[in-house]
Amino acid sequence: MSRTAPPSRARLAAAAAACVLASSLTASLLCAAPASAAGPDAGAAFTAEQVDAAIDPAELAALGHDEAAQRAWIRLESRAAQGSRRAEGGPDNGYPNPMRINRLKALTDSQKATNGAFDPAVFGKFTDYFPSPDYGDHIALLPTGKVLVFSFEAVETDPTKEPAPTNVIGLANAGRAYLWDPAKGTGADAFKAVPPPNVVLDDGTGANRPAPFFCAGHSYLPNGMVGVFGGNLGGNGGAGAKLSLIFDPWKEQWTQNPDMQVGRWYPSVVTGADGRQLIMSGQSELGWGTPTPIVERFPAKSVAPEKDPGKVPNAPVDRFGADAPFTQDYPQLFSLNDGKVYGLGRVPGEQWVFDPKAETRADLPARPDLDKLPADAPWRNYGSAVALPGGVNGPDSVLVLGGNRKDPNTYQLAGGQWSMLKPRAFGRTQDDTLIFPDGKLFTVNGAFDIRDYGNGPYNPNADLKYRQTEFRDDQGNWKLGPVQRLPRGYHSNAVILPDGRVMITGDELQQIANNPDIKSGMNGTIEIYEPPYLQTGNRPALDSAPTTPVRFNTEFQVSTSTPSKVSRAVLLAPITSTHSVDTSQRHLELRINNRNGGQLTLQAPPLAAAAPPGYYMLFLLDSAGVPSAAKWIKLEAKPSGGQIP
Numbered sequence: 001m002s003r004t005a006p007p008s009r010a011r012l013a014a015a016a017a018a019c020v021l022a023s024s025l026t027a028s029l030l031c032a033a034p035a036s037a038a039g040p041d042a043g044a045a046f047t048a049e050q051v052d053a054a055i056d057p058a059e060l061a062a063l064g065h066d067e068a069a070q071r072a073w074i075r076l077e078s079r080a081a082q083g084s085r086r087a088e089g090g091p092d093n094g095y096p097n098p099m100r101i102n103r104l105k106a107l108t109d110s111q112k113a114t115n116g117a118f119d120p121a122v123f124g125k126f127t128d129y130f131p132s133p134d135y136g137d138h139i140a141l142l143p144t145g146k147v148l149v150f151s152f153e154a155v156e157t158d159p160t161k162e163p164a165p166t167n168v169i170g171l172a173n174a175g176r177a178y179l180w181d182p183a184k185g186t187g188a189d190a191f192k193a194v195p196p197p198n199v200v201l202d203d204g205t206g207a208n209r210p211a212p213f214f215c216a217g218h219s220y221l222p223n224g225m226v227g228v229f230g231g232n233l234g235g236n237g238g239a240g241a242k243l244s245l246i247f248d249p250w251k252e253q254w255t256q257n258p259d260m261q262v263g264r265w266y267p268s269v270v271t272g273a274d275g276r277q278l279i280m281s282g283q284s285e286l287g288w289g290t291p292t293p294i295v296e297r298f299p300a301k302s303v304a305p306e307k308d309p310g311k312v313p314n315a316p317v318d319r320f321g322a323d324a325p326f327t328q329d330y331p332q333l334f335s336l337n338d339g340k341v342y343g344l345g346r347v348p349g350e351q352w353v354f355d356p357k358a359e360t361r362a363d364l365p366a367r368p369d370l371d372k373l374p375a376d377a378p379w380r381n382y383g384s385a386v387a388l389p390g391g392v393n394g395p396d397s398v399l400v401l402g403g404n405r406k407d408p409n410t411y412q413l414a415g416g417q418w419s420m421l422k423p424r425a426f427g428r429t430q431d432d433t434l435i436f437p438d439g440k441l442f443t444v445n446g447a448f449d450i451r452d453y454g455n456g457p458y459n460p461n462a463d464l465k466y467r468q469t470e471f472r473d474d475q476g477n478w479k480l481g482p483v484q485r486l487p488r489g490y491h492s493n494a495v496i497l498p499d500g501r502v503m504i505t506g507d508e509l510q511q512i513a514n515n516p517d518i519k520s521g522m523n524g525t526i527e528i529y530e531p532p533y534l535q536t537g538n539r540p541a542l543d544s545a546p547t548t549p550v551r552f553n554t555e556f557q558v559s560t561s562t563p564s565k566v567s568r569a570v571l572l573a574p575i576t577s578t579h580s581v582d583t584s585q586r587h588l589e590l591r592i593n594n595r596n597g598g599q600l601t602l603q604a605p606p607l608a609a610a611a612p613p614g615y616y617m618l619f620l621l622d623s624a625g626v627p628s629a630a631k632w633i634k635l636e637a638k639p640s641g642g643q644i645p
């Protein structure tokens with residue numbers, strides 16, 4: 001039997017047995033495996049015609065018929081395993097499609113009515129809104145200009161129930177991933193399936209399924225690839241997988257590296273000045289409530305970080321010298337311009353700074369928001385934090401914004417001390433805050449709580465305020481802006497594209513609740529926002545930038561056909577984020593050392609601590625902060641020989 005065929009009868013039987021055992025251990029476990037016996041080898045619950053009808057055309061194009069059929073079979077199996085055949089094409093059960101149509105119309109109408117009061121020249125505007133084949137719970141802008149989105153095969157299409165297979169053990173606990181190519185527009189053919197490798201986890205089922213890498217942590221490698229660590233082992237309220245995966249943006253495929261030592265569900269990952277990734281926190285393989293203090297490092301110390309975009313690292317992790325005993329998962333991690341990694345826990349007293357060279361941990365003062373946190377949860381919920389722009393030397397401070405629905409204040413850590421800065425209009429959680437090329441901040445997405453948009457858990461009706469964007473000017477003042485169409489809270493994301501637009505996606509519950517196209521297989525959605533700087537119609541031009549790597553603290557040349565319009569040059573790191581954690585985003589000014597007509601000489605960042613090695617978007621800005629479209633440059637400390645593909 002080929003690797004791509006559905007699981008054998010023997011393996012399914014073993015899976016069923018293992019599942020009964022697991023269920024007896026924990027009453028709350030849901031178990032997918034027994035229904036697996038209805039697979040084609042075990043009595044043909046699905047005919048070949050049914051499997052063929054469920055094939056995803058994008059997967060067919062990317063993988064060929066056998067693999068696409070296998071994945072279609074897994075999807076059918078996944079739905080059957082949940083005792084729910086209400087997925088695409090099936091009966092509606094509790095949440096009929098007319099409800100989605102009506103809800104989307106109401107959201108569209110309220111967006112239009114609200115945003116009429118916001119002048120696009122001042123506040124920007126929302127433009128496209130279109131279906132996506134993925135929920136986009138995880139996101140990464142790639143140096144190719146494409147956007148990687150990934151999540152899971154949902155086990156529910158009724159948004160009043162939990163859609164994610166968190167508590168599912170076995171086949172139905174599966175991941176999925178797609179690329180969106182903005183250059184191809186907004187139709188279905190702008191997406192390509194890039195499924196994760198099939199894996200067999202240590203869950204006792206032997207199930208071989210697309211890696212359940214959702215609720216993992218991720219950051220960029222110095223060679224532009226994305227390292228993804230952890231995922232969902234299944235069961236026990238969220239147990240950690242030990243997965244170590246890399247996505248290659250050029251070959252557009254995944255590779256699996258040797259497992260981590262511990263499982264991690266909801267870890268955070270940050271790339272340091274040395275180009276190595278530190279992996280912290282996450283619920284262990286034992287399940288929710290067991291966050292691991294073990295810090296792991298990729299690649300292991302004995303292996304050099306891979307800088308060449310032509311080479312996929314095949315390396316293990318090793319254990320970092322210090323622990324990170326966060327008691328709440330998904331801590332905020334930042335590599336600041338002193339070369340240290342700042343670990344800002346959601347609990348006020350769990351604030352630490354790590355020295356990647358000495359492999360040590362030191363205490364930082366407690367964040368001064370303890371008295372503002374809910375008495376029954378004295379820690380911040382998932383919420384945004386950003387490394388504030390620090391000029392040519394890179395960021396030296398962090399602003400903690402989201403995560404407390406009761407506290408609109410913002411908190412800055414700078415020079416080892418906390419201060420309270422100006423508040424936003426209201427407290428929100430599950431938000432994302434982006435740094436525009438001009439250094440101003442922009443908040444989008446948000447909710448009252450996990451799966452609660454202001455009207456109770458698993459109630460998709462959202463308080464309009466959580467759909468409202470918010471802007472921070474250079475003086476630190478906030479003002480509310482236009483509303484997004486879809487409420488997006490838990491599992492929402494946003495990235496700044498190289499053309500300056502903002503892509504917004506994520507939150508499977510709201511997508512499932514409001515997407516009339518859900519039965520097409522395009523069961524997610526993307527919304528596009530154009531910031532005010534795109535409303536002038538008069539942008540500087542960046543015509544060429546180095547196509548070979550730029551060394552730190554050296555000069556490099558760019559050309560522009562609008563030299564009189566260029567007053568600033570800026571680097572923005574691409575965003576990879578999930579659960580309001582975005583460790584990669586940073587903003588640097590570049591000195592313009594010389595002007596010779598359309599030839600500008602720019603000064604690269606002084607050292608890797610200012611901007612960890614890797615790919616950055618380079619923008620030229622006019623005196624009003626209007627950016628050019630970006631070009632990618634690659635920063636590196638030593639010549640790697642690796643060209644920009």
Ligand SMILES: [Cu+2]
Binds near residue numbers: 214215491579
């Ligand atoms: Cu999650």
